[in-house]
Amino acid sequence: MTQAQPSNHSDRRQPAQIKVPTYPFTAIIGQEEMKLALILNVIDPRIGGVMIMGDRGTGKSTTVRALAELLPEVPSVADCPFGCHPEKTSEMCPSCRERMAEGEALPITYRKTRVVDLPLGATEDRVCGTIDIQKALAEGVKAFEPGLLAQANRGFLYVDEVNLLDDHLVDVLLDSAASGVNVVEREGISIRHPARFVLVGSGNPEEGELRPQLLDRFGLHAQIRTLRDAQKRVAIIRSRSDFDNDPESFIEKFHAPQAELQAKISRAKEILGDVTIGDEVLLKIAQLCIDLEIDGHRGELVLARTAKALAAFEGRTEVCDDDVARIAVLGLRHRLRKDPLATMDNGRRVQEKVAQIFGVEKAGA
Structure with missing residues (x-):
């Protein structure tokens, strides 16, 4: 197969955008x-x-747009239709990677998320x-x-x-x-x-x-x-x-x-790359997923990544039990098997099992 080149619309005049608060x-x-x-x-x-x-x-869509507006502007290749990062070669499109390999200075602009x-x-x-x-x-x-x-x-x-x-x-x-x-x-x-x-x-x-x-x-x-x-x-x-x-x-x-x-x-x-999660916490995460009969291993991976992100958000470089307890419901409630005869919702089932394994009185986001 031949490699297609993306259409470049950077030379077209764009109408002025009215910024909506x-x-x-x-x-x-x-x-x-x-x-x-x-x-x-x-x-x-x-x-x-x-x-x-x-x-x-x-407020679902309002919240998503509000968070995007909060984030700082990011550097991008000005004439790239994919908005590639001008310094991260591994995340570039083939065109930007080729231009950089040829020694071309990529034009940089900053844009909102x-x-x-x-x-x-x-x-x-x-x-x-x-x-x-x-x-x-x-x-x-x-x-x-x-x-x-x-x-x-x-x-x-x-x-x-x-x-x-x-x-x-x-x-x-x-x-x-x-x-x-x-x-x-x-x-x-x-x-x-x-x-x-x-x-x-x-x-x-x-x-x-x-x-x-x-x-x-x-x-x-x-x-x-x-x-x-x-x-x-x-x-x-x-x-x-x-x-x-x-x-x-x-x-x-x-x-x-x-x-x-x-x-x-x-x-x-x-600091996310510096955050560690100990074997003891990982074992508890694995046991939680086993006890809740979670299929596959996606549940454990998501809990580990999310707990590390939460620790980083709190300014720490080591995950603790409380981090997992706070995000367990978010990461697992949709992975539980549906039981039409169950008397409690999936979130509550996760909370109760987290309380047993992690020894906390209340679990949840």
């Missing part, structure tokens, strides 16, 4: 489980993304990319037209109502998220490009569940519910009203906590 992440009230799951995936994308299930109107939405009606070509037929007819060359996976590289890919998406398409997304690479083969042309993103799926369980085989491949599973505390609901109304009336003043009020959280995440990413 984003609700501050630290101003979001409640939903701590969802917020922690997203933060930990930013610290270590190898965790495998987040599945967020819960009621409508609980992207949140790419995947619409329910999207086709596989739209998601993965396809041959630019128009260019093939006009110029007699075959060029690759990047898809949503290319746009999401080094950012977030957000899929609302993922439980209504075609299973095959969900499988494609999970494959790319796990490997960090998207491979497209069409008409004798093959192209590979980096597709490293945090996959965030959300949905309402009333509209149907994902098949267990697909659900298991999401790293973490966060459940969100409508708040039943009247005072918190009033606080949400007031905060949203203040933001809508004067976004700039509202955002300025949260400048300090936003900067503090940004620094905390950046520091966690720096």
Whole structure:
């Protein structure tokens, strides 16, 4: 097969973008489980993304966009359609790697972390990319037209109502998220490009569940519910009203906590490689998965990675029992076998087993 070259649209004039104010992440009230799951995936994308299930109107998409806005700008190759990192050769597309090998100085720009939405009606070509037929007819060359996976590289890919998406398409997304690479083969042309993103799926369980085989491949599973505390609901109304009336003043009020959280995440990413997890903790993780009859070994791997990310987030370089206890429900509730006769939900089952093995009174995110 011949290697296709991606279409380059960098020379086209783009209309000026109007910046829409984003609700501050630290101003979001409640939903701590969802917020922690997203933060930990930013610290270590190898965790495998987040599945967020819960009621409508609980701020799922608002939270994802707020976190992306919080993150610092990242260096990118200015004329690369995949936004490759200008210094990490192993994560570059073939074109950028070849240019660097030839001694070319890659143009660098800084951009905000992207949140790419995947619409329910999207086709596989739209998601993965396809041959630019128009260019093939006009110029007699075959060029690759990047898809949503290319746009999401080094950012977030957000899929609302993922439980209504075609299973095959969900499988494609999970494959790319796990490997960090998207491979497209069409008409004798093959192209590979980096597709490293945090996959965030959300949905309402009333509209149907994902098949267990697909659900298991999401790293973490966060459940969100409508708040039943009247005072918190009033606080949400007031905060949203203040933001809508004067976004700039509202955002300025949260400048300090936003900067503090940004620094905390950046520091966690720096020290993540130094975080260790002892054999004693690993044995407890393994026993937890055995006692809960978790199939495969994905559960242990996710718990270990997530616990290390949490320790880094807390500024520590060694995982303790409490780290695992805090994230166990997030990492395992969706991996338990369904029992139609069970009298408690899966989260509670995980909590009780964690309390036995780790000796903590309460477990959970």
